[in-house]
Amino acid sequence: MHRAIFPALFAAGVTFLLTCLVVGIRLEQEGASLTVVGADAETWGWIAFAVIGVFLVQLLQQPLQRLRQRLPTADITGLLPNEMLLHRLKPWLIALVVSGLLVWPFMxxxxxxxxxxxxxxxxxxxxxxxxxxxxxxxxxxxxxxxxxxxxxxxxxxxxxxxxxxxxxxxxxxxxxxxxxxxxxxxxxxxxxxxxxxxxxxxxxxxxxxxxxxxxxxxxxxxxxxxxxxxxxxxxxxxxxxxxxxxxxxxxxxxxxxxxxxxxxxxxxxxxxxxxxxxxxxxxxxxxxxxxxxxxxxxxxxxxxxxxxxxxxxxxxxxxxxxxxxxxxxxxxxxxxxxxxxFTFIESAIILAIVVLGGMGSQMGVICAAIAMTILPELAREFQEYRMLMFGGVMVLMMLWRPQGLLPMKRPHLELKTS
Amino acid sequence: MLKLDNVSTFYGKIQALHHVSLEINRGEILTLIGANGAGKTTLMMTICGTPRAQSGHIVFDGRPIQQMKTSDIMRQGLAVVPEGRHIFSAMTVEENLLMGSFFRSRNEAAAQLDHVLTLFPRLKERFNQRGGTMSGGEQQMLAIGRALMSQPRLLLLDEPSLGLAPLVIQQIFEIIERLREEGVTIFLVEQNAHQALRIADRGYVLENGSIVMSGSGDALLNDDNVRKAYLGG
Known part of the structure; x- marks a missing residue:
């Protein structure tokens, strides 16, 4: 426990610094000059909450991880149809998706x-x-x-x-x-x-x-x-x-x-x-x-x-x-x-789509492209914090699935053996 | 079949090969032995065109190849098994092998695939397994098999015994002898001098970038200097 206390303090310190700079202080125009204005008490409360949260999570990282390992993970592979059936269903699925794509805009x-x-x-x-x-x-x-x-x-x-x-x-x-x-x-x-x-x-x-x-x-x-x-x-x-x-x-x-x-x-x-x-x-x-x-x-x-x-x-x-x-x-x-x-941010977004989707995986890239364009739209009400959230989602994503959403599965030809 | 005449190679200012001349005859196993850093791998890679020979001539089947691009040299009927195997670890055994016959027609590739799989029954067992999940010996077999897929007339092997168990090394050497019987000429670079010289028709000893000795495999095996330097007395 006390081995974790210094990293936890450090993380909390970094969080404090960053949140202070991003949400704690604001530049406001007063006549012709800009003045630095501190945030109100409520915001400071949230900042304190975030700092304490980061500190606790970092401090209790090991027990939390142990707890998570003990939690049973759901196995959903059983819900999918088996491979043979999937292979037979594939043309139908594709037809369904394509016709869905064509009909959908009219509704x-x-x-x-x-x-x-x-x-x-x-x-x-x-x-x-x-x-x-x-x-x-x-x-x-x-x-x-x-x-x-x-x-x-x-x-x-x-x-x-x-x-x-x-x-x-x-x-x-x-x-x-x-x-x-x-x-x-x-x-x-x-x-x-x-x-x-x-x-x-x-x-x-x-x-x-x-x-x-x-x-x-x-x-x-x-x-x-x-x-x-x-x-x-x-x-x-x-x-x-x-x-x-x-x-x-x-x-x-x-x-x-x-x-x-x-x-x-x-x-x-x-x-x-x-x-x-x-x-x-x-x-x-x-x-x-x-x-x-x-x-x-x-x-x-x-x-x-x-x-x-x-x-x-x-x-x-x-x-x-x-x-x-x-x-x-x-x-x-x-x-x-x-x-x-055509600024650099466009390149970065496209690259992020590829990386998030799982390099080389076409399905993954499609899913990531959908997520990357729709999520910022949904998050529009957060205004200037949109990009902050975007970055947060990216970090979480890399922690959760470093391989990307749907990592690449290479096309595989099965020879039929009678 | 392959002839090197007065070949010198440099890495920047450092000379790695000093006027090396050697000849490989059709149907033989030629081995090149030498200590670490003697220039064995450099010699082999010079034949392949990376690094390029700064002077001298390399002739394969009557055609000078020292000015050709590496990718063109490798399509002339010689294949190399690079040091450290370099298999495609995320690809299956089948796909690895098929990469070897990239420039062959589909029928030729299928026929050669059958042939390679009879040579290496182990690869047949692992046919749909990823290359990277196999043991070192199997990977080496895969690397040799992949090189054979292009139906080479000359096979260059760079330290095929590297990091393998003695029993597996034995198997690999048996396969090399089998290949000679099938008419593939083999140029074998080895640290494992004893075993290499035993199966070789002829051998060269490379020291500090120059060839210091050559002769038949048996002659080198019984030579006092070679025994002292490479075979442990």
Whole structure:
């Protein structure tokens, strides 16, 4: 017990310092100058409560742990159907989920559908970064750069050449892939931390470039009025632009702004399903196995005649292209983009999605993307403490499941033996 | 089959190999013995292209390979079992083996897989087990099996007995002899000089980066200097 007292005191001290700085004192404007104002008694009470709580938990850590070990843990594996049945049910489950995704937006509010669309963008980004970080094991902190490339590709093509969303989508993916390849070529001889720093720098370079190239990109003012995607030439606006028709006129229904939101959502679902399908296929191809082998042991890979540079480059390029698709869709959905949308925090969130989900696990990444976009929305009423809570959740998560939500299970082929 | 002529290798400014020349003939087991730090592993890795030989020539099957990229060298029909095994520990035995035949067609890989599994019945028992969960001897078998999956004509083995029990070492050496009977040429780098020289047709002794002695396995085994230095008198 008394061996735990010093760490406990220390932890309590740190807690006190941090809470004092974060909630204990406030800067308030008084006329032209700022003054430091102490918090009220109630807040100080809460701070004391937190400090005592941390102290007690740290002090009683060992007895608590012993107590927890004695608690029986529920075994839920028995509730799941066995593997054979699960295998047979799988196509039905997938069909159910997909049809649920398609029907769902017609029954909920516009805001919910909008949030779901945003979530799907993050799912796509997470899946793309998962190739680079999860499969190939390359830490990329500048992933948002490719997202920005995709978004600006569509915005610029639409502004200067009037290209439609569907025309720009493959181009955005392609251009992002080219950027991925260009960046990957010089940096892939680096590894670990060095690679992370270089990619971080690249992400910032792209953003700063977009910010300063005012003549082309409009600088910090961004690009507005980007066309929304159309359904085989049918627009989702109230009035059709010249030489085209609107959706509600064609089907002879009343105009509703909800149609556009739902359509965007459905496009996002389509893109995500396509992404999942493509990545699943690649994962089962030799290339996917090579990524995984490279992540595990580079020396062994070299001894087997695999070229690490080519393999890493392919992962980087493919990952970047999915960010390009996501970016293109993002630009179309927002209708307005500026360098503001592509700051480092975006990269960090996408990386957090991959890490929280469990590196390399697609299901995990999807779950984490949903959690990471919906939780901050739910926590909106906590205002400025949102990010604090976010950090807290991350810490708890790493304590509870260091492997991520759903750690990667590699595709496994069973040979049928009669 | 493989010929090294006057090869010198440097790590930065430090010279690790001094004008090494050696030759491996088709169908033989050639062994290279030497103390720690003599440059055995360096020699083997120089053949593979990392580190690159600074001077001299390396010719495999009549083709100079010293300027090729490592990944290209490894596709020429030689395979290496790196020191310390380096298996893919999170992958199953099957997947490990299939990584070895990455550049072969599906049919070739399936045929070779059967062959490797008859050579190593133990791997068949562990077919769906993760590489990292196996014992050291099994991992070494897996590493050798994986290298064989590319149907090499020349197999480079770097200390296959490292950290294994005597009985397991025995098994590994038996397998190496079996491979020779099948016509695979073997270049064996070993610390375990006694056992290596016993099965070798010829041997070289490497000391401080130069070859100081060569001869048939038996001759080296009975040589006084070799006995004193490597076989404990």
């Amino acid at each position: 909920v509010s516009r805001g919910a559908v909008d949030l779901a669309t945003l979530t799907l963008i993050y799912v796509m980004l997470g899946l793309g970064l998962n190739i680079v970080v999860g499969f190939a094991g390359l830490l990329d902190l500048g992933y948002v750069a490719f997202y920005a490339v995709g978004a600006y590709t569509y915005a610029l093509l639409s502004e200067y050449y009037g290209l439609s969303f569907w025309m720009s989508l493959p181009l955005a993916g392609l251009l992002a892939a080219v950027f991925g390849c260009l960046l990957g070529f010089p940096v892939l001889r680096l590894r670990g931390d060095y690679l992370a720093i270089v990619t971080l720098g690249f992400g910032e370079i792209i953003r700063i470039l977009l910010n300063n190239w005012t003549s082309l990109t409009g600088g910090p003012n961004g690009i507005g009025g980007i066309d929304k995607p159309s359904l085989f030439g049918l627009e989702f606006s109230r009035r059709a632009s010249e030489g085209s028709q609107t959706f509600h006129e064609f089907f002879d229904i009343d105009y509703s702004s909800g149609h556009k939101v739902i359509f965007l959502y459905l496009v996002a679902v389509l893109l995500v399903l396509l992404t999942i399908y493509i990545i699943n296929r690649i994962q089962r191809m030799p290339l996917g196995r090579a990524w995984e082998a490279l992540r595990e042991d580079e020396i062994a890979c070299r001894s087997l005649g695999l070229n690490p540079t080519v393999i890493k480059l392919s992962a980087f390029t493919l990952g970047a292209s999915f960010a390009g698709f996501a970016g293109c869709f993002f630009a179309a959905r927002q209708g307005f983009i500026s360098p503001e949308s």
